[in-house]
Amino acid sequence: MTTAVLREMRWWDIEPVLELEKDLFPEDAWSRGMFWSDLAHARGPHATRRYVVAETPGEDKRIVGYGGLASAGDVADVQTIAVAREHWGTGLGALILTELLRAATAFECTQVMLECRVDNVRAQKLYERFGFEAIGFRRGYYQPGNVDALVMRLNDPSTSVSVQGTEING
Template sequence: MIVDAFTCERIWVVSQISRLEQELFGQGAWSRKTVEQELQAPARTYFLDVAPGCASSTQPYLDSEELRGYAGFWFDGDDCEIMTIGVARNHQHLGIGSGLLRRMIESSCAQGARRVLLEVQVDNTSALGLYEHFGFRKLGLRRRYYQPQGADAFTMALDLKPIRVGFIPHDMSVSRREQQNDNAESQATEEDK
């Protein structure tokens, strides 16, 4: 079940995200302090996937196995940047990552974002497949983006509101061409007189 991270007990959220960060990302994991700072930073939205039946905001979360996944993004007023997404190893390939990503996209739309941006390690084929399934496209490559291992990352984007620059509807462009042709014919006729 997906819940808003900010409705849960902060100490539990920080400890559980920190635990999963270590499990999933090893040397590149966020420290507990980094997780705390990220959750306190402005314009952040975070979601948690917790086991059914343990999402009461009045009961503290105590069981370390209740958190199955987490994800969050930053909204700058135009774009949303996915900061992190992770699913516990024993819960992967069950649709939890898809559910979290879907919830972030829906929340990004509700906040008025034009697109969603992210970075993903180039050899993370599962994540790449997930993002491509949702319509993300590769923008470029960031060399040695993930530290300390020095792994490269693809930057990817999902357009939520298409930007139309210089767009002319097909019918209008046809009529303009016809008008230009008519004008050219008129000028040629005038010059022949």
């Protein structure tokens, strides 16, 4: 079980998040500007985004995961989820996804969409556990590697969150 604590992502988290991003997704890492842009829409009464980081507890706090969701109308999109390799298999990915689905429910979204690399079977299994279903492909979506994306959809994210029952600390 993970010992990381989730909290809202803030602008000062971008640099450590970028380090993790570049380690995990060297060919198609997000840019600093992409994170800045999404965080600009994650605060205030008209927020359309929810970004969280997973941080180790104690004095030596370190970001070991993050995730983001964007909403538009009644549809949300999981923009990104990442977990440091040393935390794979600890439930941290499920914790982050649970928080993003809670945000989708709070945004009153009835569907959640996402794209996942076709070669990322670990992530696909996580999403399937939450009730996501494959609905199509986006050819060459991940560049510059020209890797296809599997498009997945979850109907009624509130049901999936209540089934998972994962608690968030902090």
